[in-house]
């Protein structure tokens with residue numbers, strides 16, 4: 748049976764643009780775009796995991812806002828359960844550490860990137876949101 752992988756992702760909004768991050772070439776889902784974040788560790792709430800991951804991965808602090816979407820997607824390596832939240836930067840500037848590129852895109856352009864398949868429902872939901880609905 749495939750393993751269940753519980754993951755949380757941050758839809759970081761700044762001046763009406765959304766932070767998109769590209770996975771490394773030697774990772775699973777190489778070069779796919781995703782929301783920064785990662786696996787929820789045992790004993791953590793999704794929000795705690797998200798704050799920790801963003802601090803570790805992007806070297807900044809976020810405030811977590813509204814829930815965006817819950818998606819389950821079966822990859823060959825496991826079943827990813829992805830939860831996403833809108834976030835706002837409260838300290839620091841996102842830095843490249845694990846990712847090979849980051850981009851700030853307006854909502855309407857999110858579908859120009861090659862996203863990890865688990866992210867597509869969240870991308871559609873974000874693109875359909877009213878422009879003034881953020882955190």
Ligand SMILES: Nc1nc2c([nH]c(=O)n2[C@H]2C[C@H](O)[C@@H](COP(=O)(O)OP(=O)(O)OP(=O)(O)O)O2)c(=O)[nH]1
Pocket residue numbers: 752754755756774775776780781782783784785786827829863864865866
């Ligand atoms: N962080 C993040 N991961 C995502 C997203 N969409 C998606 O399918 N994933 C997958 C990729 C990974 O298999 C897993 C997250 O794992 P991770 O971020 O903690 O670890 P990792 O990149 O080192 O992944 P891995 O090489 O160990 O598989 O969820 C997303 O939007 N954000």
